Amino acid sequence: MELNRSRLAALEELKTARLRISDLEQQLAAAQAQLEEARKGPAPQLATPAANLSTNQQATSANAPLSSPASQPPCITVAYETGWGLVYLHYNVDGQGWTKSPGIPMQEGREDLAGKKVLEVRGHRLEFVLNDGAGDWDTPDPSGGGRRNYVIDSPGRYRLKSGQLHRV
Helix, strand or coil, X not given: CHHHHHHXXXXXXXXXXXXXXXXXXXXXXXXXXXXXHHHCCCCCCCEECCCXXXXXXXXXXXXXXXXXXXXCCCEEEEEEECCXXXXXXXXXXXXXXXXXXXXXXXXXXXXXXXXCEEEEEECCCEEEEEECCCCCEECCCHHHCCCCCEEECCCEEEEEECCEEEEC
8 A cells, every 4th residue: 555655656756757847848948949049140130028018118129230210110019828838929020931930939928918928029910820839839720710820910919818819
C-alpha cells in the first residue's frame, strides 16, 4: 500500500516536472526568437509590444527609423484573452508578407489591458492567427464557412476572446 502511494507521488512529481519543462521550453523559444530578431540589426520593426501603453500613448519601436509622426502608419492593437502562457501573433500587415512562424511574441497587457496578451502592429490592415509556439493554433471556426484567418480592416484597438474579434 505504501509502495503505491510512493509511486503515485512520484508520478505527480514527474507530471509537475514535465509541465515545468514545457513552460521553460516555451520561454526559451520566445527568448531565441527575440534574440534572432535582435541579431537582424536595426531594420525597421513592424510590431511593437504594447504592454506599457495607456489609452492615450503611442508606442514606437526602438529599432524604427527616426521620422516624423505623420510619416508613420497608424497602429492596430490586438488584445487577446487566453489561458495560454505564451502567445505568438503570426500575421501579414498591409499585404507585406507573413511573419516567420511562429510569429511575434505577445506581451502581458498593463493598465486597461491587464490580463490580456497584447501586441501593437503599425499598418492599415492586419490578417493574423495566434499560436502558443508549441503547435496549438487559434483561428476562426472553419466549419462556419468563413475566413481561415482573423482580419482587421482598419487601425484601432481590438479584443479577441473566444473566437470573437471586436473593436474596443
